[in-house]
Amino acid sequence: xxxxxxxxxxxxxxxxxxxxxxxxxxxxxxxxxxxxxxxxxxxxxxxxxxxxxxxxxxxxxxxxxxxxxxxxxxxxx
Numbered sequence: 001x002x003x004x005x006x007x008x009x010x011x012x013x014x015x016x017x018x019x020x021x022x023x024x025x026x027x028x029x030x031x032x033x034x035x036x037x038x039x040x041x042x043x044x045x046x047x048x049x050x051x052x053x054x055x056x057x058x059x060x061x062x063x064x065x066x067x068x069x070x071x072x073x074x075x076x077x
Contacts, residue, residue, distance in 0.1 A: 007066040033067040
């Protein structure tokens with residue numbers, strides 16, 4: 001599934017950031033107009049290595065849909 005072709009870009013963001021903050025940051029950094037922001041929270045998982053218990057980090061992913069234009073840094077990746 002090609003999200004760039006649909007003007008959608010994915011970012012890993014701070015766990016405490018909200019959709020409004022993400023929208024403002026993307027518009028300011030990349031000089032584009034944002035249409036929608038969808039966020040997903042992923043919990044950290046418990047991992048066991050050689051009898052020890054560890055944990056992977058939790059993170060938040062934002063899928064940003066642009067009204068028009070594109071983010072040049074992602075082209076050709």
